[in-house]
Amino acid sequence: MEKINSLQNAHVKAWKKLQTKKGRRQQGLYLLDGWHLVNEALKAKQPIKALLITAKQLATKPDLTVFPTVIEISEEVAAHISATVTPQGVFALVPLATSQADPLTDLDLTRPWLLLDNVQDPGNIGTMVRTADAAGFAGVAFGRGTVDLHQPKVERSMQGSQFHLKLISTDLESLVERLHTADVPVYGSELNPQAAQYLDVRAPACFGLIMGNEGNGMRRELLALTDKNLYIPIKGQAESLNVAVAAGILMFGLYR
């Protein structure tokens, strides 16, 4: 088994760069951090290129026959390439899906889609993907301006749900157009006087639901393309709901 201990090693330098979108695109790879995500990727039959593992984790005698390549790394290397403060000491290198094919062809239109417009907080994004998974959605679309789906904190907070439903990065205007072509309604979630109370809406089996930026909500241009805007009635004095909580209420409220 190859062993890599030095932060000066060229591989280590390359792995560190996978924390950035540019690094991931240039290498065509992303990194999964920790056994939970690695095991979820295995369960979902993701094509793992290599496993990076510390001596301490090797001592737990995991089954490594499933990995084409296993490289032992030092604790120092693990700490360097991880985006967490206390990494577990196990990582998988996974090829990015080849984005040759247009993600908008071949969409599952039997179930709903969640569309993220300029959402910024990795924790919120991960929680929404996990909730969409739990609610039985077909997938989540990451619009331009939304944090990249392979950003380490986003990967971690999705907790494996990234392998349970379809995640696509796309221009949301094009996706809305595609949904409209198939007579699928798209709902916005901007508080405005024309908004409909979400419980009054009878959503079909497939619809699109757009959640916007934490501070500014949805972009006007996108809002203009929606069929209906939904609001959650606020009874108390809170100015707003956390975006992930609002998404949960709407997803479970609309799709029962």
Add this chain to the structure above:
Amino acid sequence: MEKINSLQNAHVKAWKKLQTKKGRRQQGLYLLDGWHLVNEALKAKQPIKALLITAKQLATKPDLTVFPTVIEISEEVAAHISATVTPQGVFALVPLATSQADPLTDLDLTRPWLLLDNVQDPGNIGTMVRTADAAGFAGVAFGRGTVDLHQPKVERSMQGSQFHLKLISTDLESLVERLHTADVPVYGSELNPQAAQYLDVRAPACFGLIMGNEGNGMRRELLALTDKNLYIPIKGQAESLNVAVAAGILMFGLYR
């Protein structure tokens, strides 16, 4: 105006200790960090003891006549006493509510209560308080084992909702007993075979809803005292929902 620049100052040492529960109890005070919380406290007519403010914030010429005492502090002192990485430079010292009175007498029983059992993450707690505010709940009870309600991160993530509804720290078993005495039903949120689908429950105007620990759920002893346990049907492959998202779905689902 008094000016304090040194980290060696006895006041500064005392303020720093307000980050801990022991320090808050010993001094009978807690700290609000940032204009948003300070302004929410003013709006709610909280008895602010003193305002601590940097020269930079003073230069914005805020109206300080409402504060009995104003102390100018250096940026270094601000950074030292704040629990945030980039403090705004304004803090209010607020007396803790005198806990002589039993929080369980004089409960508002016209609207629902959220009960937090061993919830650990300050962000989750703050989000749940904010959601309970938005859902029109009467208050939130912090059970033993749940992070203290005046913990700086909890204060911050409540975003002002702490002044919009009643927050009490109490033994949850006693609170459930008190609610039962008034014929108020208490719902648990533990996934179990006897659980009822939350949408099938017709909740009265006042009820108690218990949310448990992020990893382990509710304590068994408390679960045994509930009238019904509710579950949110999971359609996908996610193992669970984030506790704050689940709380939002249940609060808005039960109390319309």
